[in-house]
Amino acid sequence: MEPKGFTRDTGKAVVSQFIGFMLDSYDLTMILSIAPVIANVLLPPQTPLLAAFSVILAYSLTIIFRPVGSAIFGNLGDKIGRKNDLIITILGLGISGALTSALPTYAQVGILSFILFVIIRISVGIFAGGEYAAGHPFAMEWTPLKWRGLISGIIQGGFSFGAAIAAAVEGAFIAIYGVSGLEDFAWRYLFLTVLVIAVLALIIRLTMKETPIFDDVREKRIIRKSPFLDLFRKPYRRDFLQVMVYMTGMFFFAYSLFAFVPTILEHSPSVFSLGTADSIYVYGTYAAFAGAVIFGAISQYVGRRKLTLIWALATAIIAIPIYYLLIRGATINSIPLALIASIVIGIITQGPWGIIPVYLSERFKASMRASGVGFGYSSGIFLGGWFSIYVPLMHNYLFKSIDTPTNIWFSTAVLLIIGAILVGIGQFLGPETVGTKLTESTPVEEVNKG
Known part of the structure; x- marks a missing residue:
């Protein structure tokens, strides 16, 4: 049965997933925001932009392993329950992230230091993929219908909040x-x-x-034999492919902020110091958090599909002007201009993420929800996870004269436009989900066909 009111258990579920998702972003920001420092510690001497690309590429390579974690832990979450799954994933995510601190430097062991860094990133990716596979359904299944949009935005906002906290901690360390x-x-x-x-x-x-909904699945004895594999069987295959197109665009949205705004601010013609660039980026992540919460809340009334379609069109129109404002402010040493651009980029790229926990939970049945949410979320990585290759290719072969040889602002704006087109197509192909029941009444015979 679905919860009818906001209870203490609902609060725990929300806080749990907010913090877990915050940890994922906290770790990501630690890598991407101080890419020049990591490059100097773990790699041989290179030009600053090439060094940053090397670290970002290593990170994106490990992101490719997130679907592995989603497949493993999503399937497990549909078999043994969401709670037990989440205990395993948070232990793995915390320990793997902390192991980065034990790495030897390039000066000590040569290129082995960077190889070990990549291996640790792979481990982080696997557990992070499992974290949202079980975590998003767990929180949504504890949330009453009328609160789903707002709670979804708060949970997803945890990612932006984690980036903000990480950037603030980094700023304190630099100070x-x-x-x-x-x-x-x-x-x-x-x-x-x-x-x-x-x-x-x-x-x-x-x-x-x-969650009471997973307990209901157990009581009805409709636990699937192979929930993960059922995603690729009729009638669910089309749903999965639609979600994959949508999530590919969403990952382009995400990394247009998290991967490349720090890079744009830290390289010439930007004149900002590392500390100033980090501070400007922090405000962008604060705005991203607010954008996700507001977007999620509004979607409960406007509709997930309609709101996203309008947003995708607006984003495609504003992408180039707002990234130009960012690089212009960084070039003329105007913190206010760069700050405005960072805030707007944070809102437009992360606002639509506010519906992801609820939208994906509403797209898949309870007996396959952890698998569907986890692998559906991660499916965007198959194409979207190679952002660290797309932008350098666009920069080197298409837009170098516009970007300037040492920056990537225009190529990043184009990445965001492509993301907006894919998000629009993905949502257009899918249904409106507001009001969908999260409980399942599927006959046992149908479930066990898989």
Whole structure:
């Protein structure tokens, strides 16, 4: 049965997923925001932009392993329950992220340091893929119908909030130790801070109850033999493919902010210091959090599909002007201009993510929801995860004269436009989901066909 009111268990579920999703973004931001520092520590000397590309490429390669985690832990979440799944994923995510602090440097072991970095990133990717596979359904299945849009936005906003917290922590480390101190030793302490978030999430999850909707699946004895494989069988295959197109565009949206706004602000013709660039980026992530919450809440009244279609069109129109404003402000040392651009980019790229937890949960049946949400979410990575190749290719072969040789602002804007087109197509092909029941009444015979 679905919850009828906002209870203490609902609150725990929301806080648990907010923190878990925050940890994912916190770890990501640690890598992408100080890419120049990581490159200096783990790689041989290179030009600044090439070094940043190397770190971003290593990160995106490990993102490709998120679908593996979604497949493993999504299937497990549909078999053993969401709660137990979430305890495993938060332990793996916290420990893997913290292990980055133990890496040897390039000066100590040569290129082996970067190879070990990639291996750790793969582990983080696998557990992160499992985190939202079980976590989003868990929170949504504890949320009453009328609160779903708002709670979805809050949960998804945890990702942007994690980026903001990470950037703020990095700013504090730079202020205390300086960039040289960060490169010498403080980067290790920086990565250890992920344990604080992981332990907090683990404590909450150990006190949670399983969702009433999964309990209902167990009581009705409609647990599927192979929930993950059922995604690729009729009649669910079309739903999965529609979600995949949509999520591919959403990942282009995400990395237009998280991967490339710091890169744009940190490389010439930008004249900002690393600390200033980091501070400007922080405000963009604050705006992203607000955008996700507001978008999720409004979708409960306007509709997930309609709101996203309008937003995708507006984003395609504004993409180039707003990224030009960002690089213009960075070039003439105008913090206000760059700040406005960062805030707008945060809102337009992350607002639509506010419906992802609820939209994906409403698209898949309870008996296959963890698999559908997890792998549906991660399916956008198959094409979207190679953003670190698309932008350099556009920069080097199409738009170098517009970007300038040392920056990628125009190529990033084009990436966002492509994302907006895919998001629009994906949502157009799918149904409106507001009001969908999360409980399942599928006959046992149909479930066990898989």
